[in-house]
Amino acid sequence: MNLHEYQSKRIFAQYGVPVPQGEVATTPEQVRDIAVRMGKPVVVKAQVLVGGRGKAGGIKLAKTPDEAEEVARQILGMNLKGLTVRKVLVDPAVDIRSEIYLGAVIDRAQRRVVMMASSEGGVDIEEVAARSPEKIVKVPVDPFLGLREYQARWMAHAIGLDKAYYRPFARIAQALYNAFIESDASLAEINPLVVTGEGDLLAVDGKMVIDDNALFRHPDIEEMRDVEAEDPFELEARKYGISYVKLDGEIGCMVNGAGLAMATMDIIKLYGGNPANFLDIGGGATAERVAAALRIILSDPNVKAVLINIFGGITRCDEVARGILAAMDEVKPEVPFVVRLIGTNQEEGQRLLAEAKMETATTLAEAAQKVVALVNP
Amino acid sequence: MSILVGKDTRLVVQGITGREGRFHTQQMLAYGTNIVAGVTPGKGGMEVEGVPVFDTVKEAVEEQGANTSIIYVPARFAPDAILEAADAGVDLVVCITEGIPTLDMIRVRRYLDDVGVRLVGPNCPGVITPGEAKVGIMPGHIHTPGPVGIVSRSGTLTYEAVYALTTRGIGQSTVVGIGGDPIIGTTFLDALQMFEADPQTEVVVLIGEIGGTEEERAAEYIKTSMTKPVVGFIAGQTAPPGKRMGHAGAIISGGKGTAAEKIAALQAAGVKVARHPEEIAELVAQVL
Numbered sequence: 001m002n003l004h005e006y007q008s009k010r011i012f013a014q015y016g017v018p019v020p021q022g023e024v025a026t027t028p029e030q031v032r033d034i035a036v037r038m039g040k041p042v043v044v045k046a047q048v049l050v051g052g053r054g055k056a057g058g059i060k061l062a063k064t065p066d067e068a069e070e071v072a073r074q075i076l077g078m079n080l081k082g083l084t085v086r087k088v089l090v091d092p093a094v095d096i097r098s099e100i101y102l103g104a105v106i107d108r109a110q111r112r113v114v115m116m117a118s119s120e121g122g123v124d125i126e127e128v129a130a131r132s133p134e135k136i137v138k139v140p141v142d143p144f145l146g147l148r149e150y151q152a153r154w155m156a157h158a159i160g161l162d163k164a165y166y167r168p169f170a171r172i173a174q175a176l177y178n179a180f181i182e183s184d185a186s187l188a189e190i191n192p193l194v195v196t197g198e199g200d201l202l203a204v205d206g207k208m209v210i211d212d213n214a215l216f217r218h219p220d221i222e223e224m225r226d227v228e229a230e231d232p233f234e235l236e237a238r239k240y241g242i243s244y245v246k247l248d249g250e251i252g253c254m255v256n257g258a259g260l261a262m263a264t265m266d267i268i269k270l271y272g273g274n275p276a277n278f279l280d281i282g283g284g285a286t287a288e289r290v291a292a293a294l295r296i297i298l299s300d301p302n303v304k305a306v307l308i309n310i311f312g313g314i315t316r317c318d319e320v321a322r323g324i325l326a327a328m329d330e331v332k333p334e335v336p337f338v339v340r341l342i343g344t345n346q347e348e349g350q351r352l353l354a355e356a357k358m359e360t361a362t363t364l365a366e367a368a369q370k371v372v373a374l375v376n377p
Numbered sequence: 378m379s380i381l382v383g384k385d386t387r388l389v390v391q392g393i394t395g396r397e398g399r400f401h402t403q404q405m406l407a408y409g410t411n412i413v414a415g416v417t418p419g420k421g422g423m424e425v426e427g428v429p430v431f432d433t434v435k436e437a438v439e440e441q442g443a444n445t446s447i448i449y450v451p452a453r454f455a456p457d458a459i460l461e462a463a464d465a466g467v468d469l470v471v472c473i474t475e476g477i478p479t480l481d482m483i484r485v486r487r488y489l490d491d492v493g494v495r496l497v498g499p500n501c502p503g504v505i506t507p508g509e510a511k512v513g514i515m516p517g518h519i520h521t522p523g524p525v526g527i528v529s530r531s532g533t534l535t536y537e538a539v540y541a542l543t544t545r546g547i548g549q550s551t552v553v554g555i556g557g558d559p560i561i562g563t564t565f566l567d568a569l570q571m572f573e574a575d576p577q578t579e580v581v582v583l584i585g586e587i588g589g590t591e592e593e594r595a596a597e598y599i600k601t602s603m604t605k606p607v608v609g610f611i612a613g614q615t616a617p618p619g620k621r622m623g624h625a626g627a628i629i630s631g632g633k634g635t636a637a638e639k640i641a642a643l644q645a646a647g648v649k650v651a652r653h654p655e656e657i658a659e660l661v662a663q664v665l
Contacts, residue, residue, distance in 0.1 A: 143483050184478055243622070261622070262627070263654050270653060275615055278616070343516065
């Protein structure tokens, strides 16, 4: 689950990271009031879950309350990479002397949380990684020891930070690490961490991604979920224990198992089609699940045909076939289908589908070719 | 011969009184797996399918000689169950549970490395040595004994490969589902090393997917140290970046973990990479 900038910064602040005393607003008038109260120039920042907000015009400086109201009017309601801006964060403007990057991620190969710092703050860290990887310093953290102060000092030294900042930087790094661990994050970033004109360190922008599997023990974070920012069908799917990701193609896919679902998308592409979605219906292809999955797939108006690919293991193919037929009866789809059932009792499953005049296939290659032909005759 | 599980496996089922645990205990017994005990805290003294239930894994090890554990407990209790099994003295822990928080697994894996206990999974279908022992949730009857070792991050995709092999009359030595999570116990590299050392295994099938760099590490090992032929498949060539594709570990992040990179690395190591799942069995038949 992705958190907004203002949510991430609030969490960071709870662990002792210094952040600007900003406020969230949903109307230009509120933005004006906040700017009046702050009594100094402000930055109005779109709160949407995409990167590159600044370049896309979603972050603007305003010197006066009038100007703040005006830029808020431009930003609120604007479309940023497909998402509508409904909230802005109003932060007091900061006199920036230099910008640092500080982040925590999970390094899968090392099986550790790794802290990363760079003197190249304020730009996308992936760009830095591609252009000048030597400018990123990484420190793996032992889960039983946590981030030690010397490790933070090493980072400060490696990125050429003035010695006067070693201690405050170490405190911020440890606070960020603690926020990461205690929130069950998979990513926490301060970018930039600014050295201000007054000589302080300040986390001007922040980002956090929380491990979905750990939300059960963070009801406070779960409450921060911005349902307006998420695909409604992905949300609907989650309710049924179905994994669904919408894509841009025209062939809907319903598959059991994540790996097989990806392989099914790939083979559609291999034979010249484009998958409309990733969909893993999870364990047991019952009529109820299949019907829910069908409704979700067909909610995408681009879908012109659907491929159902189910491996019947412990759930036998004949049970799956009955489930599919019951779901078809209920949903009554208007687009054509190709069904491939393989595994336990596949002959019986295929016979049931053939009797119901469903288009079937035995091999995955045959199924993919048939469904592509339905879309590109 | 085989790897990880076989005739010597003496299995304890953690979470045996739950719905999943009970069902799969029945299935594993029907396959012929030697299940010596079950564990559910507070339910010691019961029996499930004729298997004695204990309150602790320690009792299962001491009284029944269990040497392998399989875990069917819910995600929030699974890290504790893995650690309990490790401390009780089993050699191998297989964790089926899906949805364990990643930071829990970092701590668990760190502890297992200290005490030297092997974990398979979590979020995996388990391990099967056809004709000897099924320690998992895979459909046992599609497997048949033979010379092909399989290691995979995916469940049903593996069943496809196994089914296609069996249909062609090609059997399997051991099939290992290593799981779809970002932090797992046994990796591709570990399984390849075991298959390389296993006299029964003649060919290895590696089924990977997007996310992480374990396939690349496996490719490095294949290139430098492996004598047996390897057939590969990578799922997720059409997956968009930044989106989790079902498995918690199946995500292209920061431009890393794409199918194209993995396929290139495997091919550079001399692995024959199938374009789609059905081609896996064809390629295996060619190299056998």
